[in-house]
Amino acid sequence: MESSEPDPADDTSMDAFLDKFQSQPYRGGFREDQWEEEFDKIPLFMKKAPSEIDPKEFPDLACLQSIIFDDERSPEEQAKAYKEEGNDYFKEKDYKKAVVSYSEGLKKKCVDPDLNAILYTNRAAAQYYLGNFRSALNDVLAARKLKPGHLKAIIRGAICHLELKHFAEAVNWCDEGLQIDAKEKKLLEVRAKADKLKRMEERDLRRAKLKEKKEQRQTEALLQAIKIYFEDEDGAELYQVSPWSTLLQVLQHPRYLVKALTPTFVVCVGSSPFSENYLQGKRVHR
Structure with a gap:
């Protein structure tokens, strides 16, 4: 049975094959207007792999x-x-x-x-x-x-x-x-x-601790210096409030009276002239 394809070893057949190749378009070749896109689909020449590999496209x-x-x-x-x-x-x-x-x-x-x-x-x-x-x-x-x-x-x-x-x-x-x-x-x-x-970081931590201690000492000194009182209903007796007490604790005191829906207190510096004059003649419950 003879082969349907020309024998490349035979010169005559080769010439016929080349003539046929030149006269008929090559199937499967790149199109002139899209050759770059088609070339980039060949794995060896891809500049970047696609994120999703579609078997039909690639x-x-x-x-x-x-x-x-x-x-x-x-x-x-x-x-x-x-x-x-x-x-x-x-x-x-x-x-x-x-x-x-x-x-x-x-x-x-x-x-x-x-x-x-x-x-x-x-x-x-x-x-x-x-x-x-x-x-x-x-x-x-x-x-x-x-x-x-x-x-x-x-x-x-x-x-x-x-x-x-x-x-x-x-x-x-x-x-x-x-x-x-x-x-x-x-x-x-x-x-x-x-x-x-x-x-x-260690230096900043030391500075922060020193600052915290300084502020704590200042707060304690301030709390020791000020005196907080509230008056009874008659205003004749005073009750000293601890600076560390909460408002709720003070309001729960049996002698505390809220007037006009507003809690009131008297705050003064313990050693000041005003404090001495204000406390003169008043009975203070400490």
Whole structure:
């Protein structure tokens, strides 16, 4: 049975084939008005992966994805694939998608502690750039449980503590990392900054306590200096009120009388001339 296609080895057949190729349009080629859009749909030449992969619009990409994330592959292989995908998103500064990819890798629950530690650490970095410092710190803590000496996790944990204003913790994490690598530049920078802020925080705390004590002494001196009284119904007797009493406690006194729906008190400085004149001839119940 003869082949329906020309034999390329035969010169005559080749010429016929080329003539046919030139006279008939190539099917499946790019259209002149949309060649850039169609070119960008080829996975190898894509500038940026689509957020949603529609098999009808991106059949080649959907096919590759099904191969990469095939459930028949081992959890370790699938976790590595998601890690690489997350790294690609991270390089593109698409940190939200990077977090999703790293999370999918962790869901595979592979038994490789180093791989899981990397997934946690990388997700922590993506969370950090999203401003989710608490989530980033939680991921770093999880990574260190799997791999206590993971230097990248220690660095990112120190930075997270610094952002969260946990200056003492940031210094401690830096010290732990410097025991692994005493010349690690980032740890040295973070430690210097955290130590400076820690000292400033301690100084401000001392100042605040001193100010609080000063204000407390002034308040106590004022309360000791002033005297508060209320008069009985006749105005002939006075009852001294403790400055620390509440209004309710005073109103519940059996000799207190509210006039015109308004509680009234007499407040004066205990050693003042007015106080001495006012109290003269009055009976004071202290």
